[in-house]
Amino acid sequence: MAGMTETERPEQGSKRQRTRERISREAMALFAERGFDAVTVTDITAAAGVARSTFFRYFPDKANVLFEDDSASHLLLAKAVAGAARTKAPLGDSLPEALRAAHSACLVLADSKAIQALRFPVREQLIAETPQLQACSLVKERGYTDAIEAALIEQGSEPLIARQAARIATACYDAGYTETFKTPELLPSAVDRAFKRLLSVT
Numbered sequence: 001m002a003g004m005t006e007t008e009r010p011e012q013g014s015k016r017q018r019t020r021e022r023i024s025r026e027a028m029a030l031f032a033e034r035g036f037d038a039v040t041v042t043d044i045t046a047a048a049g050v051a052r053s054t055f056f057r058y059f060p061d062k063a064n065v066l067f068e069d070d071s072a073s074h075l076l077l078a079k080a081v082a083g084a085a086r087t088k089a090p091l092g093d094s095l096p097e098a099l100r101a102a103h104s105a106c107l108v109l110a111d112s113k114a115i116q117a118l119r120f121p122v123r124e125q126l127i128a129e130t131p132q133l134q135a136c137s138l139v140k141e142r143g144y145t146d147a148i149e150a151a152l153i154e155q156g157s158e159p160l161i162a163r164q165a166a167r168i169a170t171a172c173y174d175a176g177y178t179e180t181f182k183t184p185e186l187l188p189s190a191v192d193r194a195f196k197r198l199l200s201v202t
Contacts, residue, residue: 019050019054019058020058022048022049022050023044023045023048023050023054023055023058023059023065024065025048026044026047026048027039027044027047027048027062027065028065028120028122028123029047030043030044030047031066031122031126032122032126035126035129035130036062036063036126036129036130036132036133037130037132039062040062041055041056041061041062044062044065063132063133063136066123066126066127066133066136067136067137067140073109073112073144073147074143074144074147076108076109076112077105077106077108077109077144077147077148077151078147078150078151078154080104080105080107080108080109080151081101081102081104081105081148081151081152081154081155082151082154082155083104084100084101084103084104084105085097085101085152085155085156088100088101088155089155089156090155090156090157091152091155091156091157091158091161091162092156092157092158092161093158093161094157094161095161095164095165097157098152098157098161098162098164098165099165099168099169099195101151101152101155101165102148102152102165102166102168102169103169103172103195105148105151105169106144106148106169106170106172106173106191106195107188107191107192109144109173110173110176110187110188110190110191110192111188113184113187114184114185114186114187114188117184117185117187118185124181124184127181128181128182134181137177137181138174138177141170141173141174141177142170144170144173145166145167145169145170146166148162148165148166148169148170149162149163149165149166150162152165152166168198169195171194172191172194172195172198173191173194175190175191175194176188176190176191176192176193176194177190177191179194
């Protein structure tokens with residue numbers, strides 16, 4: 001906006017962040033009190049003191065309040081793949097090397113998700129109790145496939161190999177998630193077991 005000073009811009013950004021956090025906080029409190037299905041967007045906006053249009057500026061729907069860390073997870077995966085592939089890049093046409101890098105990345109992601117589960121137990125309980133949210137979680141995790149594939153290609157993996165490794169890795173992550181969605185602190189070990197089961201039959 002014309003005339004806006006450099007000191008005003010961070011304040012505006014900070015205000016936006018506070019608004020987002022207030023909406024998220026009030027939504028989580030309502031979900032914990034009433035259950036996910038019983039809470040409407042109107043309930044959330046009333047509790048947060050914002051208009052419905054403001055809510056939709058930050059979240060496409062109420063479920064997205066619980067799944068708003070996708071971009072951070074994708075960045076985490078990219079960094080983990082890069083770290084795991086550093087001594088092997090370019091990965092070229094080696095599916096085993098691509099899988100090793102993807103395995104390491106999925107374990108880093110699983111550790112992060114387990115820590116989040118310990119910090120936000122209400123969120124994990126809501127997901128465990130609500131089939132719609134379980135399905136939404138699995139759909140959101142499909143984005144991890146694209147993130148891993150892109151990261152592997154960045155490390156010199158051939159596109160077909162990167163695609164195969166990413167899909168296999170995501171399947172292992174999903175297997176671990178499905179096994180532990182009621183005990184998310186066990187996710188890292190479950191994901192690791194899924195990869196090791198795969199390796200034992202190849």
